[in-house]
Amino acid sequence: MQDGASLSNEEIRDLVRPDHVHRRAYVDPAIFDLELERIFGRLWIYVAHESQLKKPGDFVRTSLAGNEVLITRDEAGQIRALYNRCPHRGARICMVDHGSSRLFSCPYHAWVFRPDGSLATVPHRKSYPANFDLDDPQNHMQPAGQVATYRGFVFANLAENPPxxxxxxxxxxxxxxxxxxxxxxxxxxxxxxxxxxxxxxxxxxxxxxxxxxxxxxxxxxxxxxxxxxxxxxxxxxxxxxxxxxxxxxxxxxxxxxxxxxxxxxxxxxxxxxxxxxxxxxxxxxxxxxxxxxxxxxxxxxxxxxxxxxxxxxxxxxxxxxxxxxxxxxxxxxxxxxxxxxxxxxxxxxxxxxxxxxxxxxxxxxxxxxxxxxxxxxxxxxxxxxxxxxxxxxxxxxxxxxxxxxxxxxxxxxxxxxxxxxxxxxxxxxxxxxxxxxxxxx
Ligand code: FES
Ligand SMILES: [Fe+2]
Structure with missing residues (x-):
């Protein structure tokens, strides 16, 4: 994704008049990238409904600001948003849209994650360096922002301090x-x-x-x-x-x-x-x-x-x-x-x-x-x-x-x-x- 630096705020404001909008808002890929960053990456975005996440391990795969994410219910009952990417070498982990699983196994080298994103096991543990730490958050599926619900509707937000x-x-x-x-x-x-x-x-x-x-x-x-x-x-x-x-x-x-x-x-x-x-x-x-x-x-x-x-x-x-x-x-x-x-x-x-x-x-x-x-x-x-x-x-x-x-x-x-x-x-x-x-x- 571009960082949108090619468009100043003034240029963006110039695209919208009280009664007209510039065609560029619909066709310019740089504007689209900026929308992912500043609209879909900063607002609360609907990602799932709680009736899909009734018990620990239930999950939904969806998209958040151009990123594939898994919305899971963890062992403690908390709903999480996780990037669907393996921290090892970057493979997509889950390829189904919804389901239930107590463990998520990466198909490439079989790192195995819990529904809260933490790393449960790696195969052939002894071939990793002595200081390789399963509990190091760097080795976990990364959280995709914050999650909040309103009467069963689950929203996620990638902003640091959302309202x-x-x-x-x-x-x-x-x-x-x-x-x-x-x-x-x-x-x-x-x-x-x-x-x-x-x-x-x-x-x-x-x-x-x-x-x-x-x-x-x-x-x-x-x-x-x-x-x-x-x-x-x-x-x-x-x-x-x-x-x-x-x-x-x-x-x-x-x-x-x-x-x-x-x-x-x-x-x-x-x-x-x-x-x-x-x-x-x-x-x-x-x-x-x-x-x-x-x-x-x-x-x-x-x-x-x-x-x-x-x-x-x-x-x-x-x-x-x-x-x-x-x-x-x-x-x-x-x-x-x-x-x-x-x-x-x-x-x-x-x-x-x-x-x-x-x-x-x-x-x-x-x-x-x-x-x-x-x-x-x-x-x-x-x-x-x-x-x-x-x-x-x-x-x-x-x-x-x-x-x-x-x-x-x-x-x-x-x-x-x-x-x-x-x-x-x-x-x-x-x-x-x-x-x-x-x-x-
Ligand atoms: S890329 Fe996931 S275990 Fe290697
Ligand atoms: Fe219609």
């Missing part, structure tokens, strides 16, 4: 609270399976798309039109959820006006739901919803349960790279691989204590919206890649995100706008400039 996690999350803690509070048993489990998709475009394009309410009726029209023609037909599996989702993507001005976007300091944003009908909001006549509400009432009391279910939000953006949808128990994690290559992990949660059908619906939501064969996300990916292809051309330095600029309002929580506004992108780029020009803590 508390809850401070970084700010108002987005409400979204995590709402997701967990929807579980009658008070806990959620990350579904073991999900999708990992790669697109040939910059990571920011996806974060912008997820907060862009203006595009669905254009981009997703190919599935809206057939859905309008298809007669309603509730299936046992999804109660016609797929058709409803496609119809909702074709909303008009009236529905747009009912959606509010709120942008927060730090680049976060939230979006009121635009799926407001039928099985997607678990109407009272739906027997599954009735059973689910009864289970939630029992734990929270009817008043509190009603308040939890009333908090409808679609894509909530936790800057820089986490997208949470509590209402439908969905999550996306956007992992930058290169300036023009991005990985998206798409997963859903099981609300513990809820009827099994609620989980089936979350899975159906996931597959309709986010699978490689999805008639929705595949449209989005086409747009993200077309943007990347267009942005490499030197047609002109600036791209526009001015829509809604004149009508944005402020309330005591943040920036408020209508659904047609590009305010969330402006909020993201404000945070981007702040992080990219900030001194290390």
């Amino acid at each position: 508390p996690l809850a401070e970084h999350l700010g108002p987005m803690t409400e979204v995590i609270d709402n997701l967990v509070d929807r579980a009658p048993d008070g806990e959620v489990d990350l579904a073991e399976a999900g999708f990992i998709l790669e697109y040939r475009g910059n990571w920011k394009l996806h974060m912008e798309n997820a907060a862009d309410i203006f595009h669905p009726s254009f981009v997703h029209n190919s599935s809206v039109s057939p859905a309008r023609k298809a007669p309603p037909k509730a299936s046992i599996i999804d109660q016609d959820q797929t058709r409803e989702m496609m119809l909702a993507n074709g909303f008009g001005i009236k529905e747009w006006e009912g959606i509010q976007l709120t942008g927060f300091a730090g680049g976060h944003s939230s979006m009121k739901s635009f799926y407001n009908s039928g099985v997607l909001v678990h109407e009272d006549a739906d027997p599954v919803a009735v059973r689910y509400k009864a289970a939630l009432d029992e734990r929270l009391g009817p008043e509190r349960a009603a308040a939890v279910l009333a908090m409808r939000g679609f894509n909530n953006i936790v800057y820089p790279n986490l997208i949470l949808n509590a209402q439908y128990q969905q999550m996306r994690v956007v992992i930058p691989l290169a300036v023009d290559r991005t990985l998206v992990h798409i997963r859903c949660f099981r609300l513990k204590g809820a009827p099994e059908e609620i989980f089936h619906r979350a899975v159906r939501f996931l597959t309709t919206l986010g699978s490689p064969a999805s008639m929705i996300f595949s449209d989005d990916v086409e747009m993200l890649e077309r943007c990347q292809q267009g942005l490499v051309s030197r047609a002109g330095p600036w791209i526009d995100f001015s829509r809604g600029l004149d009508s944005d309002l402020r309330d005591d929580r943040g920036q408020v706008s209508g659904a047609a506004s590009e305010m969330p992108m402006r909020v993201q780029f404000k945070a981007w400039v702040e992080r990219m020009t900030a001194e290390a803590a």
Whole structure:
């Protein structure tokens, strides 16, 4: 990774105007390297969910600021982030995405590590020098920064002195609270399976798309039109959820006006739901919803349960790279691989204590919206890649995100706008400039 010294803070500030951003932010590898260092290397980054780390030895392999890391639960029950690199000669140690192992053995010369990163054994110990010390931290898997959790969500931070996690999350803690509070048993489990998709475009394009309410009726029209023609037909599996989702993507001005976007300091944003009908909001006549509400009432009391279910939000953006949808128990994690290559992990949660059908619906939501064969996300990916292809051309330095600029309002929580506004992108780029020009803590 470059150290970014080729770009002064002044040059970085010059890339972002109130209503425009320079194309270089999406195509310049030096800027990408600086993003890994100053955004992904200094902010709290989601790395795992505690339901994947239930017992000592459980682990998840993921990426943190361009580094491959293992998130483990050690023998003492502590969650650790470790670089997935052998301190001996540098080999990657673990090659599976998740699992459970009390020991991690390097495939090259068989140094063996515990889940806390310490070195347990080396083969042929006597051939190492007399002063070779198994307990020397230099011979251990190196810690990848600090780890903190918020209601089961595990974040890691490579900065020396990061602020508390809850401070970084700010108002987005409400979204995590709402997701967990929807579980009658008070806990959620990350579904073991999900999708990992790669697109040939910059990571920011996806974060912008997820907060862009203006595009669905254009981009997703190919599935809206057939859905309008298809007669309603509730299936046992999804109660016609797929058709409803496609119809909702074709909303008009009236529905747009009912959606509010709120942008927060730090680049976060939230979006009121635009799926407001039928099985997607678990109407009272739906027997599954009735059973689910009864289970939630029992734990929270009817008043509190009603308040939890009333908090409808679609894509909530936790800057820089986490997208949470509590209402439908969905999550996306956007992992930058290169300036023009991005990985998206798409997963859903099981609300513990809820009827099994609620989980089936979350899975159906996931597959309709986010699978490689999805008639929705595949449209989005086409747009993200077309943007990347267009942005490499030197047609002109600036791209526009001015829509809604004149009508944005402020309330005591943040920036408020209508659904047609590009305010969330402006909020993201404000945070981007702040992080990219900030001194290390
Ligand atoms: S590189 Fe891991 S044991 Fe040699
Ligand atoms: Fe979309």
